[in-house]
Amino acid sequence: MKKLLEFKNLVTEFHTEGSTVKAVNNVSFTLNKGETIGIVGESGSGKSVTSLSAMRLIPSPPGVISGGEILFHKENNEVVDLLKLSKEKMRSYRGNELAMIFQEPMTSLNPVFTCGDQVVEAIMLHQKINIKEAKDLTVKLFKSVKLPEPERVFNSYPHQISGGQKQRVMIAMAMSCKPSVLIADEPTTALDVTVQKTILELMQQLQKENDMGIMFITHDLGVIAELADKVVVMYKGKVVEQGDVWSIFKNPKHPYTKGLLACRPPLEHRYTFLPTVSDFMQVDDSGSIKDSGVSVAAFTKKLIVPKKIRENKQKELLSQSPILQINNLKTFFPIKGGFFGKTTGYVKAVNNVTFDVYPGETLGLVGESGCGKTTIGRTIIQLEQATEGEILYLGKDVTKMNAKELRAFRKEVQIIFQDPYSSLNPRMTIGNAIMEPMQVHGILNNDDERKKRVEELLARVNLDPTHFYRYPHEFSGGQRQRIGIARALAVNPKFIICDESVSALDVSVQAQVLNLLNELKKDYGLTYIFISHDLSVVKYMSDRMVVMQSGIIEEMGDADNIYRNPKTEYTKKLIDAIPEGRMEDIKKTSSIKN
Secondary structure (H helix, E strand, O other): OOEEEEEEEEEEEEEOOOOEEEEEEEEEEEOOOOOOEEEOOOOOOHHHHHHHHHHOOOOEEEEEEEEEEEEEEEEOEEEEEEHHHHHHHHHEEEOOOEEEEEOOHHOOOOOOOOOOHHHHHHHHOOOOOOOHHHHHHHHHHHHHHHOOOHHHOOOOOOHOOOOHHHHHHHHHHHHHHOOOOEEEOOOOOOHHHHHHHHHHHHHOOOHOOOOOOOEEOOHHHHHHHHHOOEEEEEEEEEEEEEEEEHHHHHOOOOOHHHHHOOOOOOOOOOEOOOOOOHHEEOOOOOEEEEEEOHHHHHHHHHHOOEEEEEEHHHHHOOOOOOOOEEEEEEEEEEEEEEOOOEEEEEEEEEEEEEEOOOOOEEEEEEOOOOOOHHHHHHOOOOOOOOEEEEEEEEOEHHHHHHHHHHHHHHHOOOOOOOOOOOOOOOOOOOHHHHHHHHOOOOOOOHHHHHHHHHHHHHHOOOHHHHHHHHHHHHHHHHHHHHHHHHHHOOOOOOOEEEEEOOOOOOHHHHHHHHHHHHHHHHOOOOEEEEEEEEEEHHHHHHOOEEEOOOOOEEEEEHHHHHOOOOOHHHHHHHOOOOOOOOOHHHHHHHHOOO
16 A cells, blocks of 8 residues: 555654653554544643644644654655644645644544535636635535535534534645645544444545544544554554554554543443453553553453343332332423514424433433533423423422422532533632532531542542642543542432433543442432433443434333334434444444445
8 A cells, every 4th residue: 555644753742831741752653545543542642742743733832843854745745744843834734735634633633614605716816716616626625525505504603513513624624735644633532423423434435535644533443443444543642553443443452542442431231330441451650551460351250240130120119119200201491583682583492302310310301402401400400481381390390389498409409510620619729629618508517527528529520629729621531521520429419310410521530430430329319410421331231211303202211122112213213323442343344445
């Protein structure tokens, strides 16, 4: 195969006060023409910094590419070291030969320009065509990436279209100059599984048409199994393992790769807990890695919960009186229009929904973005007002509670939000953020006792009690999610609504948080509503599952039964879209490519 992009002993450093961090440390691999390389690793592994180094987009200061070569092989067989090009010369390569799709399209699209104008600008920068030709080409590109109503999207601002549509605009922009190399940095992480599947299929189709090389960066090995030819596994700035997909999945050599493969929630079985990287790999104080010597198959086999135990637990749960009853719930949002802002219609976010939740149960709410699952959670705790229907908690209608009753109810029913960073006050230490609801509800006698309780809670969610005085920005995404869990637990609730609480986390951190939620459920006798667009996570966590689409319930029942025997076409579509990363899938993909 013809070489396209070669990384040779790349070193990228970040200099901070008194210290140097090697974000990428001596990394080498080769991308060939028409090939997809999957770069896998957790946050902080150096995968995104590797791609930004190739694009020469490392912010300087504090970053500097201090060693190695990135060789680009041109069509005429000329080889260019991208690191030695001037800024002006590099600009002609960037977008033209190498294009990048960023992780968060909302932050990489300019909010004050229409989507169409931004793509037109990119085209006119690299191609000698007039504005009318550039506009026609943009609409054509929007059609090729299967955007609905391309002309409307052309004139829309980024905030007026969905996350999946924004990602397609970014793909259209990246493809506008037919690059030789496409770098995709976590382009599907926070998207619904169905949208993710569409984006992956689209990238494969565009690759075939243009014979380009793709560097696909993700923490999800299931996605890599469906898309990539080769895998590069990174850990703390270094490549710990690389090879073809089949070899890596069938026989992972490095304990870190074993851990990443094992910690994704399985679809065929129910585990007692999810494996994490630490089950296969120990790291001592000096940073040396030790393999625990356990095979993935042997370890996970011991975790499978027998079907009979599951069925008995289900019967036990359903024999009780419900803790929460939702009857014919409707939550509509008015659409305002005209000069006087009159109501011209309604968005029926939740439309006549009925279900019960039993004490000690985890009920999963699953569906694509916009299906109404988050609105149900917010309506239950009265952050949104119900238009019609009943929400009965222990027999009392929440929609008819006065302020005093509502305060007592909110002590018992807590919510863990999707984005822990935006739900924490950046000016308040995390200790005070956890202590504040305890003060509001008069829990314990004084702040000294409350502080002690907060430190206990921090230890319980696997954080250091000394973190009490730190601020939210000093923590990683997974740690902030644990802070959100600790804050929810601070008022001793009976019922917790988890709203997409693991959707943006690395699979290994996700496994740790899911295990923690299950431990806490057992220890404190909690009941959960678990909201997610990821059916594999919902199936693992839930006793029963509610599948939603466009504000209504499509299907409801035992989580395992719904996965094995989906009754509706919509549920089948959700299940089919899950990237499973099983051996037979990789065999299938490999045979198609070869």
